[in-house]
Amino acid sequence: MYLNKIFNKKNTVLLKALIVTDFKLRYQGSSLGYAWSLIKPLFLFAIMYIVFGLMIRIGSIEHYAVYLLVGVVLWNFFTEATQQGMNSIISRSDLLRKISFPKYIIVISATFSALINLALNFIIITILILLNGIQIGSSLAVLPLYLIELYLLSLGLAFFLSALNVKFRDTSHIWEIVMQAAFYATPIIYPLSLIADKSNVLAKLIILNPVAQSIQGVRFSLVTKETATIFTYFSNPLFMIVPIIITLSVFIFGAIYFKKSSEYFAERV
Amino acid sequence: MIHNDKISVKVTNIKKTFRLPHEQHSGIKQLLINYIKGIRGYEVQKVLNGVSFEIKKGEFFGIVGRNGSGKSTLLKLIAGIYKQDSGSILVNGSLTPFIELGVGFNPELTGRENIFLNGALLGFNNQEVRSMYDEIVNFAELENFMDQKLKNYSSGMQVRLAFSIAIRSKSDILLLDEVLAVGDANFQKKCFEVFDQFKKEGRTIILVTHDMNSVKSFCDRAILLSQGKIISQGNSKEVSDSYNFQNIEKKVIKESNFKNPIKINKITVTSPSQTSNNSFTPNDELKITLNCRALYSTSRPIIGITVSKVDGLKIFEVNTNMDRLDISTLDKGDYLKVDFRIQNILTDGEYIVTYNVRDEYGNLYSGENDRTSNFYVKGWDYTDSLTHPVSSVKIQINKTGEE
Numbered sequence: 001m002y003l004n005k006i007f008n009k010k011n012t013v014l015l016k017a018l019i020v021t022d023f024k025l026r027y028q029g030s031s032l033g034y035a036w037s038l039i040k041p042l043f044l045f046a047i048m049y050i051v052f053g054l055m056i057r058i059g060s061i062e063h064y065a066v067y068l069l070v071g072v073v074l075w076n077f078f079t080e081a082t083q084q085g086m087n088s089i090i091s092r093s094d095l096l097r098k099i100s101f102p103k104y105i106i107v108i109s110a111t112f113s114a115l116i117n118l119a120l121n122f123i124i125i126t127i128l129i130l131l132n133g134i135q136i137g138s139s140l141a142v143l144p145l146y147l148i149e150l151y152l153l154s155l156g157l158a159f160f161l162s163a164l165n166v167k168f169r170d171t172s173h174i175w176e177i178v179m180q181a182a183f184y185a186t187p188i189i190y191p192l193s194l195i196a197d198k199s200n201v202l203a204k205l206i207i208l209n210p211v212a213q214s215i216q217g218v219r220f221s222l223v224t225k226e227t228a229t230i231f232t233y234f235s236n237p238l239f240m241i242v243p244i245i246i247t248l249s250v251f252i253f254g255a256i257y258f259k260k261s262s263e264y265f266a267e268r269v
Numbered sequence: 270m271i272h273n274d275k276i277s278v279k280v281t282n283i284k285k286t287f288r289l290p291h292e293q294h295s296g297i298k299q300l301l302i303n304y305i306k307g308i309r310g311y312e313v314q315k316v317l318n319g320v321s322f323e324i325k326k327g328e329f330f331g332i333v334g335r336n337g338s339g340k341s342t343l344l345k346l347i348a349g350i351y352k353q354d355s356g357s358i359l360v361n362g363s364l365t366p367f368i369e370l371g372v373g374f375n376p377e378l379t380g381r382e383n384i385f386l387n388g389a390l391l392g393f394n395n396q397e398v399r400s401m402y403d404e405i406v407n408f409a410e411l412e413n414f415m416d417q418k419l420k421n422y423s424s425g426m427q428v429r430l431a432f433s434i435a436i437r438s439k440s441d442i443l444l445l446d447e448v449l450a451v452g453d454a455n456f457q458k459k460c461f462e463v464f465d466q467f468k469k470e471g472r473t474i475i476l477v478t479h480d481m482n483s484v485k486s487f488c489d490r491a492i493l494l495s496q497g498k499i500i501s502q503g504n505s506k507e508v509s510d511s512y513n514f515q516n517i518e519k520k521v522i523k524e525s526n527f528k529n530p531i532k533i534n535k536i537t538v539t540s541p542s543q544t545s546n547n548s549f550t551p552n553d554e555l556k557i558t559l560n561c562r563a564l565y566s567t568s569r570p571i572i573g574i575t576v577s578k579v580d581g582l583k584i585f586e587v588n589t590n591m592d593r594l595d596i597s598t599l600d601k602g603d604y605l606k607v608d609f610r611i612q613n614i615l616t617d618g619e620y621i622v623t624y625n626v627r628d629e630y631g632n633l634y635s636g637e638n639d640r641t642s643n644f645y646v647k648g649w650d651y652t653d654s655l656t657h658p659v660s661s662v663k664i665q666i667n668k669t670g671e672e
Contacts (some may be wrong), residue, residue: 010392019434021382028377077367098372099390100349100364170297263352266345267287 011105014117018109022117024127037120045128046068052189059191066128067223071188073121074215078154079179081114085158085173088164093269104255107158115151129222139221147215149247155209156251159258166261166268186212192228204233210250277442277473278324278347282620283356285317285497317340318497324490326361326441327471329464331505333512338494340477342369343624347475348444359486362441362473366390369446371431374388376420380411380430383419387434396587401437408459409433429456432468436463442473461487481509481579513579515619529634530557530567531605531626535560536574536642538622540613551649551657553613557642559624560606563599569629570596572607579619579643584655587611588627616645616649 027033049065052058061067088110089096089103096103129136165171187206188193196203206212207230220227230240288311314340321626324330334340345351347358348368373390374383384405388398406412409429419427462485467474478484484491484505491508493501493515501511540553549555557574573588587609589596599605622642626634649657 009394013389013392013394017386021378021386024382025375095373095390097345097350098367098369100366102391131421168300260316266350 011102014101015105015109018105018226019116020110021233022109026113031230037117038124040068041121043071044072048072051095059187059194060129061191061226062224063114063132066125066132066134067219067227068189069128070125070223073118073125074150074218075183075186075188075211077114077118077121078150078211080117081111081151082157082161082175082179082230083172084110084114085155086161086175088158089162089166089265090169090269092172096266096269102105103265104159104258107162108155111151111155111158125222134223136222139225143218143221143223146214146221149210149217149244150214152251153214154246156247156254159254160250163258163261164267166265182211185209186215187228188215191209192216192232194229200233203228207233208239208242208246210247213240213243233241272474275326275327276323277328278361278475279357279359280323280343280347281321281357281359282355283317283358284315284344285339285346285351286354287314287316287342288312314428315520316497317346320494320497320499321356322492322499322502324475326473327468328490329476329486329488330479331472331479331508332494333479333484333508334494335479335515339497340494341368343494344351344444344475344477360442363439364442364445365435365438365440367435368444369476370435371427374419374427374431377418377543378414379418380422381494384415384434386502387431388437391434391438393437403431405433405437408436416514432456432460432497438480440472442475443467444475446477465660479512481512484509484512490590510641510643513581514623516666528564529626530563530599531561531570531572531634532564533539533559533561533624533640536624536640538623538642538644547643548645548647549613551613551616551646551661554611555611555613557609557611557622558606559609561604563601563603563605565601566599568598570599571627571629571631572605573594573625573627574609575623575625576611576615577621577623578655582655584615584620586625587672588625590627590631613646614658615646616652616657617646619620620644 027036030036032039045065048068052068053065057064085107088106092106095101095106161171161175185206186209192203192207192212195206207216207228213230216229218225220229230243231237234240290311310643312508320339320343324387331496332340332343342351345368346353347360348364348366350368367390373387375386376555378386383536385395385398393401406415409426409432411430414422414426420429426616476483476488488505490503491505491509492499493512495515500515501508535558537558538547538549539556539558540549544552559572559574561572571588571590573582573586573590577583589607620643622644624640628634651657
């Protein structure tokens with residue numbers, strides 16, 4: 001019923017138009033155009049492979065370059081979705097001041113652009129998985145759940161941050177710093193076992209972060225069963241619910257805060 | 270909901286305030302400083318202060334007022350872009366969601382792509398836009414430009430394109446903010462044809478403008494806003510007259526604290542060779558007559574008239590003091606007739622006569638200037654300047670160059 005209202009014809013038409021426009025304009029004027037969406041992750045992989053595959057080896061995880069690429073790609077999605085979502089309301093102020101329409105469409109369209117990028121990156125990842133001869137088993141079935149978790153968390157944060165950013169323009173700078181710290185607090189370039197060797201409690205805390213859960217989960221189902229997950233550090237599997245609860249709370253809080261603030265966006269942006 | 274289905278918009282006692290931040294920067298630092306110092310970081314400005322009116326179905330309704338009077342805010346409230354502090358707005362029927370032409374146009378996209386984008390803002394999907402695409406392009410007369418980027422369009426072309434899309438909107442109520450300010454005469458003519466068509470279809474149009482000519486020629490009714498309140502409403506002629514009048518009265522030199530003791534019942538403008546009603550030829554003698562009555566006894570008032578262009582530009586003022594006429598004492602209820610005779614040095618155009626009453630020291634009495642008279646001058650074909658003072662010209666031609 002409520003979803004029906006949110007995604008009625010008018011809103012979906014507008015959402016689609018905004019996403020398409022964003023995508024069209026992204027590589028506007030560059031001669032390679034959309035190909036950049038594929039070239040960029042390819043080069044990212046090449047760099048990862050040279051630096052971490054050939055020069056520095058951290059830990060002993062198999063297919064380490066692909067493992068790293070998956071982590072970095074997902075992290076980039078998280079950064080892109082939250083940052084673009086955060087700035088979307090301000091950058092679309094021209095529309096807000098002149099047209100009446102549900103404001104969440106703007107935030108969703110910004111995160112969707114990040115989602116399209118993620119999908120393109122996954123094309124490259126799939127190719128690399130096949131080239132590396134990685135066997136994918138039944139664990140693939142849970143992959144969408146981890147991606148949905150990451151998307152919901154990103155969207156919830158984007159709702160909250162975009163509304164806050166209208167009030168305090170410092171938000172975007174603060175978020176940048178938070179993201180830099182969070183990058184190292186998430187097991188992206190290092191294996192979690194490295195932390196667990198020093199402090200088991202810290203490793204437990206790190207894996208309870210929803211971003212870590214979803215990145216490790218995707219790695220587990222796509223790259224290698226050696227990936228550390230919540231089940232590695234907690235004997236009680238029910239702990240896997242904690243990051244999910246965090247994600248849902250962030251999403252609900254973000255959406256409510258956004259809805260409350262959105263009535264006054266037009267006069268404040 | 271609205272029970273009477275003849276009403277399309279009903280606005281009841283709308284109030285809206287804006288917070289104007291003192292510092293342009295809205296940052297956390299400023300917030301902390303303000304919090305510690307215990308000051309509010311903003312000023313509250315009342316933009317609309319209790320506005321109520323009704324718009325009937327099929328009406329062409331004007332909202333007029335000077336800059337900052339709150340008219341655009343009112344339109345944005347009706348459109349649902351802003352939210353009112355209190356009061357209610359009931360809308361009967363669907364509403365165009367935009368108030369300006371070409372909202373969302375992207376200069377980096379082609380004309381064709383912009384049609385689809387703008388169509389999406391009106392709620393049309395690709396298929397629907399495709400079916401009306403040719404009509405849009407034909408109406409905008411831009412057949413050869415559709416594959417060019419919008420940034421290469423002239424502003425006139427952009428407006429034409431935006432307008433051609435906007436009129437496809439199927440909504441019952443159209444909101445337009447200053448659309449007529451752009452575009453050339455040809456475009457305006459096209460707009461009006463479309464508006465006429467909409468009126469025939471029984472759709473409602475709400476126009477915000479300060480162009481009194483379009484109000485007079487198109488609006489059925491209008492309201493005049495000033496400082497967030499309706500100060501005049503009714504048929505468009507009346508409202509545009511009060512608008513012009515409001516512009517004239519903005520400079521009050523010094524208001525006396527006393528209420529105007531003299532009520533002006535009638536202002537008439539006549540001339541010996543008057544051709545038609547209210548229309549005068551240059552060099553005529555204008556006779557402007559004020560019929561007044563004293564509301565209470567007073568001594569030595571000065572009564573004057575001001576002639577202004579209809580857009581508010583004051584041209585001259587004459588009063589009884591200039592001719593050293595002394596209206597010694599008036600008793601309550603006395604009738605008074607003042608005749609001014611003026612050589613008509615005005616050029617073609619519409620003029621407005623207003624009156625003023627001062628005390629013997631020249632201080633203007635307060636009170637509403639509720640009586641005006643309009644007249645036209647026609648037949649001065651030589652210049653577009655304001656006046657042609659009585660002058661004499663002599664011509665000398667000689668072949669020798671001697672003075």
